Amino acid sequence: MKFGFDIDDTLINLREHAFHLYNKKLNKNVELSAFKALNTLEIHEPFGLTAQEGGAMWNSLAEEIYYTTCPAFEGAIETLQQLVKDGHEVFYITARNAEHCERTKDWLIQNQFPVKEGHFFCGMKDKEKIRIIEDLQLDYYFDDKPAVLETLLDVPTKVFAIDNSYNQELKIPRLLSWFDLQEIIADKKPGL
Template sequence: MKFGFDIDDTLINLREHAFQIYNRKLNKNISLDVFNALTTMGIHEAFGLTREEGGKLWTSLRDDIYYSDCAPFPHAREILHELVKQGHEVYYITARAKEHTERTRDWLVQNGFPVVEGHFYCGMSDTEKVHIIEALKLDYYFDDKPNVLETLSQLPVKAYVKDRCYNQHLDLPRITSWDQLWEELKL
């Protein structure tokens, strides 16, 4: 079978990692309770920033956010390794900007994710992401982003949402922790 995975906030806890970096850089001490109560993907509002100010801050800190010690969600790496061990194909499909392609792939490898040549896609819009998912003829796809998941309903792929505070409105099967994947898929 073919499995596709988004990276940010699906396999790795990127928004929380960025939230902690914002706290340090802005000399704030905003609690994770505030983070967990956010109903949007953006974290800027928790710091009293406008969308534009938040975008500028994210851009200025992007290397720290993307390429430092962002933690994978528990069991994410192990599950992907087990899928590969069982003979399944694992694909990574991320909408990170194209200029981050090589560094993102290298970061995944350095952090123990199983990355096979030709199974990594980066640098596309959400619409293009859906086209890649369709072209690959994935059996399963996992993402956190409502805009992507809502457009997959017309495809034969079985979509799962990685449970996050901003995607509670989605009526799709949920992965709240990666160790539940075996039970969900009955592999």
């Protein structure tokens, strides 16, 4: 089978990582509960920043946010490694800006994500992911962002939302833990 994955806040805990960096850089101690209560992708509000200030903060910290110690969600790396070991194909489809593509791919490899040549797609707009997903004829696709997930409601691919505070309004299947993926596959196999 073919599996597609967004990266940020799907496989890696990027927003929470950035939240901790904001606390450090702004010399603040905003509680993690404020982060977990956010119903937006943007994380600037608990710090009292405007959207413009928040965007500037993110851009100024992009190097640290994307390429330092951002942790993978528990079980994500092992789950993808097992998929590959079991003979499945794993594709990465990220809307990170094009200037981050090669370094993102290298970062994934350095952090033990299984990345095969030709299975990494980067630099498209959120709404353009649908074309790649359809062209690849993915069996499963996993993402966190409502703007992306909403474009995939009518594709034959089995689409799952990675459960986050900002995508609770979506009425599509959810993945609560990467350890649950093997069970989902097992439940779906008879119908494939």
